Amino acid sequence: MRRGLCVSVCRTCGRKVFPPRVLCAGCGGASWKRERAGHGAVEEVTTVRHAVGAGGEVSVSLASVRLDAGPVVVAGLDGQAGPGDRVELVAVDGAPVGRRAKIEAKD
């Protein structure tokens, strides 16, 4: 299932996290809201050639992406992207998947 990627924002102090937490590490708050976080910049990429349990060669492209919202997420890559590239992200089955942004856009 594909939908917008969101970070969790602490309603008390504004700290933004991904994945979600239960209590805020900054202020101890327990109340969160979700905020769309559809853009970020690639920091590192790798292609996994050997995956546990896959039985043979695979080719899965992954990126470490710093969201404009702040948190760094581990994202699947749809197509090619390299360090420094801007990416648009969605959540596929809950997990971030990015593709290189065609046009510069802000959340």
Place this chain on the structure above:
Amino acid sequence: MADAVIAGVAEVPYRRHPARGTTTESLLAGAARRALRNAGLKPGAIDGLAVASFSLVPDHAVDLAWKLGLRLRWLMEDTNGGASGINMLQHAVGAVEAGDAEAILVLAGDRLTGEAFADLVTGYNAATRDFLAPIRFGGPNALFAFLTQRHMARHGLAREDYGELVIAQREWAARNPGAVYREPLTLEDYLAAPIVAEPLSRYDCAPVVAGADALIVTSGGSRRPVAVRALTASYNHDQQEGDGLRTGLALAARSLWEEAGAGPEDVDLAIVYDDYPAIVLVQLEDLGFFAEGDAKRFVAQTVAQRRLPLNTSGGQLSAGQAGAAGGLHGLVEAVRQLRGEAGDRQVDGARRALVTGYGMVLYRHGACTNAAVLERVR
């Protein structure tokens, strides 16, 4: 209360392909029997048990006590993976010194079959199951590929630098009959190895093996006791919000060395948790073995020149990673060295050792770190 000491250790030889009928319990039992023999103790002397194992499920520590025939008054189970060994040691020392137990058997081991290992990796915790498994991340290699790229960029390191570390450890493994990979490795071999996840090749990833380790903590009376001079731990120090290039050890280093009455320059050997080479250098930097940002020079001058006996079993990269036993492996190797029981790889006159633990990737990097300074008592 009496000072607690380590009275014995053991490891069952690690195997890539264990004999038919080998189970997690049989490996743990084998390590327990060997450790009792090593400590010169009878099973009836054991009144405390600690165990770490990913594959003991659905059993727990008390099931293992039952199957090993142990009657106990102190019991714990540890779930901290690569940091479990030092964590169990911390609790065992405290328990013996408080008088809660007199002789504690600390065990860790795993036999993870292909399917069980895949399940462990994709369901490591809820965050992994929910946010990494859906993108087919394939296990922690990809996460440490990112971390290694950051490490290379930060400190100007090349793959050759990690290769020096891997090759140096392989030289030690050649002298360890319990290691799974013992054939010499050249820099050419290292650089030509198939890539697992750029920049990591197969030589940068600890091979999964079946095995178990054991250690016995007592209130004294041992032939060649080893003391725990200092021990420190840090869990979830950066909330997974850092870059993984600084572990909780950085916060704890000063108090560790103060408590030990020694510094990095005073250890005769260091056994540093090595699921990946970059993590070894990160921990050594955190503990002050070299100045911040000096990793490249440390590799060239200390690792390549063999100036510090480092991961003298061959480390997990060459000896193998037997699941949760990876957290106890370093302590066992250090104690063997300090007791003069390390065979062909004995470090002459080894008196003081540093051992670290690292583990439990929550989302991006390990969240558990700990370290101990061990010393031969006489």
